[in-house]
Amino acid sequence: MADILGEIKKNLIAGRVDREDEGFDEDMVGQPGVTELVRQALEENIPPADILNEALTPGMEEVGVLFEEGEYMVPDMLASAECIAEATKILEPYFSGQEIQSRGKFVIATVEGDxxxxGKNIVSTILQASGFEVQDLGTCVKADDIVSIVKETKAGFLGLSALLTSTMTHMKETIDKLKExxxxDQVVVCIGGAPVSEEFAQKIGADLYGEDAFDAINKLDKINAPGN
Ligand code: B12
Structure with a gap:
């Protein structure tokens, strides 16, 4: 089991979506890429959450380190992002499928400039699978637009994602506009993304910080959610 997770991670770092892709080395053409390996792992009954948490997410973390060290450029990050996006599409049905009673409307967005x-898409998938009615506003969404949608839909939950330290400030801006x-008081605000933390959530007046979707859902379960 560990071997195939390792292979998925290795191929994600190499940006190989499928067997047609070269990766670092032309010799790799013809060998299974991320999508084929994810399907194989599922056939071997490896839990989808393990594929996500033990192969795909740590793979992307390593890509971030390689970028930081100057070894990877933006197109390399994009190739790996495509791998994880395609893998998530394959995993999606395994996270959903149950008929669950709606737990309320959940608006989610990546903040302005980002x-x-x-990560946001993975969180959306898992929230949906746990019974939330998710409205995903996409990326680079202005605080004003997020607040208008929350108002219009009377959503009980709002998720904000930021991956850049420079865009985290728009989370506070969004919360301030909700107050204005x-x-x-009508919406539970949940934040996430690599640069944010529990402390930051408290500082800006968010209700909770989710390290990942599973953590967010655990914390949401503990909150007596208003307005849904
Ligand atoms: C892939 C990637 C890209 C891709 C993004 C493609 C896409 N469609 O998303 C591209 C190539 C476009 C990109 C561009 C840039 N990037 Co970039 N990117 C990354 C990388 C390698 C991976 C991010 C990722 O997908 N991780 C995998 C997912 C699964 O993890 P995640 O996003 O953290 O999400 C999880 C949790 O955080 C959480 N979560 C996330 N959101 C939410 C929301 C809620 C509500 C909850 C509860 C939880 C939650 O749950 C998720 C699932 O577990 C990171 C490095 C890293 N380790 O984060 C750099 C990184 C974020 N990028 C970085 C930079 C600098 C840039 C650029 C400025 C580069 C440039 N010079 O152009 C641009 C900025 C573009 C912009 N305006 O946004 C830096 C940011 C530095 C900083 N501290 O600000 C990083 C950290 C790389 C680095 N180490 O330097 N990037």
Whole structure:
């Protein structure tokens, strides 16, 4: 089991979506890429959450380190992001499928200035699978637009994602605008993304910080959610 997770991680780092892709080395053409390996892992009954948490997410973390060290450029990050996006599409049905009673409307967005959506998309998938009615506003969404949608849909939950330290400030801006509009008490605000933390959530007045979707759902279960 560990071997195939390791192979998925290795191929994600090499940006190989499928067997047609070269990766670092032309010799790799013809060998299974991330999508084929994910399907194989599922056939071997490896839990989808393990594929996500033990292969795909740590693989992306390593890509981030390689970028930081100057070894990877933006197109390399994009190739790996495509791998994880395709893998998530394969995993999606395994996270959903149960008929669950709606747990309320959940609006989610990546904040203004930020184009990262891999993590947000995974969180959306898992929230949906746990019974939330998710409305995903996409990336680079302005605080004003987020607040308008929360108002319009009367959503009980709002998830904000940021991957850049420079865009984290838009989370506070969004919360402040919710207050200005008199909506703050009606919506549980949940934040996430690599640079944010529990402390940051407290500082900006968010209700909770989710390290990942599973953590967010555990914490949401403990909150007596208003407005849904
Ligand atoms: C892939 C990637 C890209 C891709 C994004 C493609 C896409 N469609 O998303 C591209 C190539 C576009 C990109 C661009 C840039 N990137 Co980039 N990118 C990454 C990388 C390698 C991986 C991010 C990722 O997908 N991780 C995998 C997912 C599964 O993890 P995640 O996003 O953290 O999400 C999980 C949790 O955080 C959490 N979560 C996330 N959101 C939410 C929301 C809620 C509500 C909850 C509860 C939880 C939650 O749950 C998720 C699932 O577990 C990171 C490095 C890293 N380790 O984060 C750099 C990184 C974020 N990028 C970085 C940089 C600098 C850039 C650029 C400025 C590069 C450039 N010079 O152009 C641009 C900025 C573009 C922009 N305006 O946004 C830096 C940020 C530095 C900083 N501290 O600000 C990083 C950290 C790389 C580095 N080490 O330097 N990037």
């Amino acid at each position: 184009l990262h959506d891999v 509009e008199g909506l703050r």
